[in-house]
Amino acid sequence: MRYQAVTPVTPAPPVVTVVGIGADGWPGLPDTSRAALRDAEAVVGGPRQLALLPAECAGERIPWPSPLRPAVPGLLDRYAGRRLAVLASGDPMFYGIGRTLTEIAGAAAVRVLPHPSSVSHACARLGWPVEETEVVTLVGRPADRLAAVLHDGRRVLVLSAGANTPAEVAALLTDRGFGPSRLTVLEQLGAGAETAYSGTAAGWDHAPGDPLNVIAVECRRAPDALRLGAAPGLPDAAYEHDGQLTKRHVRAATLAALAPAPGELLWDVGGGSGSIGVEWLRTHPSCRAYAVERDPARAERIGRNAARLGVPQLRVVTGPAPDALAQLPAPDAVFIGGGLTVPGLLEACWAALPPGGRLVANTVTLESEALLADRYRRHGGELVKLSVAHAVPVGGFTGWRQAMPVTQWSVTKAGAEER
Template structure:
């Protein structure tokens, strides 16, 4: 039997919107194809700096993006629908650029993207760093605390700056986190005739604010004795500000193991305490998201500070009592319950919120909550385990074991027809 013929190709629609990447070298650095698009455009949309790089021969109507930019995208595109529109972007539009917003609004098939070398490509070329081995962190429109999660001895980082003040902010953050010996280079106006590079060490960085168009290159070096924060769950307990409400290191590592975070997934962390589960969930991948629910306002503030310190300032903290505080939250891929298990309706609300394939993990140290988990385990299955950790401590002139309170943990994955779900 012969194989079925492939489906006919669907032609891409003729695009009315072209997205043209432009570098600091402006018109002179554009290839002929990009120049032709800009010369032909009836409408030119971009930042004031980008529009200022075009010659008078580009006669289309020039429209500057307002601030904030993202909410204005749909309206501006609709206003100029039917016109030959060209949108200007810095470097590669699909690399932390306007290309993402345009694709979300119009769809990839309605765009023609003409990329220019990105600032990362230029920076790696100047530094001799392989692009694939260099981590990029953007601080454009984002808090500097994001950089903290990328700090590891020996790593090379490129920081996309929000402006002239970013290099000093990077140096201050490096010092604060014990990476003062790190070497810094600020590459300004990459690709233009005014290109320049400033050198220094974070500990002694005293350069005044320079050109706002810059990229910061960092070679990470820590001060001896700096607390080591690895790339896998189970950070030292000392990494957290806490009042004793903290899932301890070894139990935390085991808990994240069964929660099994994957890129792009969202966690509900209920009874956040110090936020350790949510923070380490987000540290596993830059696209991981988390919402932590904590009823105590003091602890909620502490969670936010821990999130900043560990490089995940995007952690959303909801101050309120679950399960009522769960109403209106986005659908989770996984739920962790670290406190409040016996609150009426808690497990029902969390289980009902999960889509098929979602995971639920609950930890407890009390007999009452343990009995509740045993009942749910009987009906829904999953894994019910007891985690016990002992630490060596001095006993007189000798050494003995001090047992921590054992933790009972129930974990389960939701299937389309979960066995025993007869509530």
Template sequence: MAVTPATPASPAHPAGPVATVVGIGADGWPGLPDTARTALLAADAVLGGPRQLALLPAECAAERVPWPSPLRPAVPALLDRYAGRRLAVLASGDPMFYGIGRTLTEIAGPDAVHVLPHPSSLSYACARLGWPVEDTEVVTLVGRPADRLTAALHDGRRVLVLSAGADTPAEVAALLTARGFGPSRLTVLEQLGTEQESAYEGVAEVWPYAPGDPLNVIAVDCRRGPDALRLGAVPGLPDAAYDSDGQLTKRHVRAATLAALAPAPGELLWDIGGGSGSIAIEWMRTHPSCAAYTVEKDPVRAERIAGNASRLGVPTLHVVTGPAPAALAELPSPDAVFVGGGLTAPGLLDACWAALAPGGRLVANTVTLESEALLADWYRRHGGELVKLSVAHAVPVGGFTGWRQAMPVTQWSVTKTGVEDR
């Protein structure tokens, strides 16, 4: 579901910004340009993390206000508290790169925030490594599970990991090894931009280092092991990538289903009858901003879905345990819906159709005649595309080779137009 940040109808300070956001490096005050120093010296109050606030010299006489936790819910009250005063906010590096700048602009509006950026850790790291910034993928593990890194692992790619602390390098090395990327080379860069800057490197599967400085970033030169399962960047992962009890949308049908669902950045999917979670997982793998809720009534399968999601790099997949349509009542509105099971449950298709806004997509798969008849009726009423997908695999037949036909899948896909039923 695409999210547009809300902007207040009228800014608190029509004549100027609510706050000046100053990016600061690990080198502190000496590394700041005159414009940033002037803003901080003139401030009545400075908000920031304890580490950033400690970098200010005594000559900065402003009230120093550490961020509370959790941070985001507290921001509106803090802005109100210091309304009418000269407010500065300290942020590490570039405030608009995984920083507080995004939160402030989403809450107060871009015109209410004046940002003075500093080189980010990404810029520093790429400069030290000789890696082009535009060719380097970035994954942050600050406040996020390490499993997120899995989706970025492809042989030969370079990934920069924003570390959560001193233990993150060893955690990343262990994850790479578990995911078949043990030969990858890691470079840990500590205290970037300071006189204490240092770096050390090693191979993930034989990582020898104890925890070092908590202020670090990790560069990963990805190398897939010879026996690791190859996972591509498009839908249709090998069936062997999933832990399954057999309730799995198979590879070729899965690829066709994702093509019909047509995920786009920022969109939200409902995956109903999750089985092994493959549709929702591969929806989320298409872009980091894609989200999904998978609904599965069997608790064992629901737990299996969560495990598959973590192993395949999308640990933020929402798994809802319960029957549909009852379990759909509290879910946020979807951009697309996939129904892979329970089609004949009373009211299910009606609930899915009602939840979609015009432009939303619905895709349903079935292998039974009863559900096929239902889809044919909805196709007659709403249009779309009704297709039958057949896949056969070559298998030994005595000393020869023949075809073994999988059960054909009937698929209905439609985009809601807002026009009344025909």
């Protein structure tokens, strides 16, 4: 057998070199990173990072403009053909500028020279296994995101947004029933000025310290706090509602039928209290969701529930469906919890789904049940009736009180619709 010689392809030089740097600055950099910075004709970074470079790095120093991401394409064009370096804190690919640059310029155009991240430093100081430690960043993100990972006994590292973040975290933990949790603030990790101090969330009285800090949380739930598990089907008491709430057992069955997967997008149509969208997002941090609710008071309530339960990224659209659906990005799954008899709603949701997308619709009325039965005949899927009864006192005894049965249609859209 003969083999044809293959001419090796020389990769194009990178457009930009991203250098991770720690709080220890220039002395903590390896030779490769130092050489890249010495050789650069221009270096982009935050003012604090640029100040860590010695005079031997003679390239033009450019502070990042704000907002940062929209400025990246213009900077790359401005310095095209020149040796451009970018400074980043720690590992540039861990909640850093490396992701933005690779998304805009392409991975082949970006050379990344990482430094140990603050997470690596913190876990080393605390003796925590990195793979067993939850990490939440509050840099440019609301503190409410932390609530989604609060479970008794878990260890969490919070990437701080500044000097006031530890007190903000302590207040949130106390408000969410985790006041007994122990907090350790680690400042200037890896630098000569590194320090740490601790306390409980409920008793936190430390003044703001260094803005460069990481917060370690050892989660402890207060005995009287409501327990929220990691699986769908949170207690109904976890939600603020006016009666428009998919109840716990039906909610768990609905999420099972929707089958969320990382990165997928849900439309929660007729959001009510937002429980389906909220619990979709709680399954994985990369999931996305829109809750569509025509009533402004309920729409505001959805936002409050999402924030309290740790998923403030839930996008709430106030307006009637199907009109309010027109500008939304295509979903991977749709849940219809109300409005099935509104003309065109079911058709619009079905048309928006790509092949392989899932639709789940719940109803308690005979009129809507007839619509779902018709769709079941046309498209297949699964049509079930969910019935839940609760034990209640009956005089001196105990009996069953039946909740209204819920008819549920769930279906996966085929590659081609023939009917």
